[in-house]
Amino acid sequence: MAGQAAQAATAAVTSELVSRIDALLPQTQCTRCGYPACLAYAEAIAAGDADINQCPPGGAQGIRDLAALLGRGEKPLNPANGIDKPAEIAVIDEQACIGCTKCIQVCPVDAIVGANKLMHTVLREECNGCELCIPACPVDCIVMVVDDAQSDAPHNARADHYRRRYDARNSRLARERGEHEHAIAARKAEVHAGTRSAVFEAIARARAKKEMPHP
Template sequence: MANSPNVNVTVDARETLADRIEDLLPQTQCTKCGYPACRPYAEAIATGVANHNQCPPGGIEGVARLAHLLGKPVIPLNLENGVERPRPLAVIDENVCIGCTLCMQACPVDAIVGAAKQMHTVIEALCTGCDLCVPPCPVDCIAMIPVTGAKSGWDAWTQDQADAARDRHDRRLARQAHEREAAEARAAARQAERHAGRPVSHEESDAQPASVAAPAIADDPEARKRAIIQAALERARKKKEELAKLGAAPKNTEHVSADVQAQIDAAEERRRRLGLAGGSEKNDSDH
């Protein structure tokens, strides 16, 4: 058995076992352990549902820390959860980013800043290297670049960084809960007003079926413009589906809106101009 690591764990009578386990996790919030965040994983270990070798960012030292606390043997990292590796940093290709905000929504520690339809960037000091921003990017413009040389696991991470990441994650969860509560309150207020007989607002009328709104389009220039744009977006979506069958489109386009799809098309055109299109150029030359 490996020697127990020199880890100082301050025991408070008010602390639960899950609290003490969570204090030993790197707080990257990467979900590689099979749980949505570090806290649920800590609770699963404490209740015996999960093993103490499911955290790749913590590496073998992380396993040893948990083993020491739990009085269990140091066992190899479970490769089904991933491998120990140098800590990566998310880097966004500014030439290709379309500002869809999907990476911002995925980042568990608010390390990505930007605005809709504007280039996003990663705050290096806040990135935990969790990889979660990569899959939802519809134009595959995010790369994970190792930044710690040969250092991996806890050698590539510090307790101060872990504590800061946990704080940002907790604040993000609190903000999201507040936003959900506010949205539910607004929806309840609108429902109550409708039951009270208030006339339907312009925003609500936009949600009416197309068959109801269609007669007004002919007399409304703005409505005609929106209809033309929507038709163009639908054509772009169908074209993208055809390109995807030929292997000439971004990989992650299954669940994006028509607006984001239009941005993807523009990004692909930029890729072609920059010589980054790969298979797209080949297909273009075939015609």
């Protein structure tokens, strides 16, 4: 029991530390740190598997904040992960856009709107500058431009907003997967029922034919 209590206490402390680290990250979900999302990077830092200088969007200030939280020395951003630069947002050349939806599919905060074979547009106020749409575009019609409004906005307010958008997208995707799986299961049941019905009808016809008196 004592061992279990100690494990639970350690897990609680680790969870709190992960939350505090995650709160300092910019929540762009850009993956440039080498992890699939900001929370995963926070978990890796807490576990000692990742360094504090792997987040380009967080820049020098982000490294200072993490160093202060964890009691570590400051260090420059690892160039292998990217460079520190002003906040940017994506802009789509709508005349060149072919409506393939690939950028929509990779945007972690649902900041791009459009439909298949129709023009796509970036919602300027929602774009977090993750750049994931750039390599996804097959016709190179997306560019990044400096956004003064983002640069001037408080870090915490922007990060919290992006986290909410990211969580909402994940919830939407999970709901859509569930609905899709339910539809497939319902269709399978319908086909199975129809097949069974057809088999029973065929058996009944065969029996009736066998029972018919021969001339």
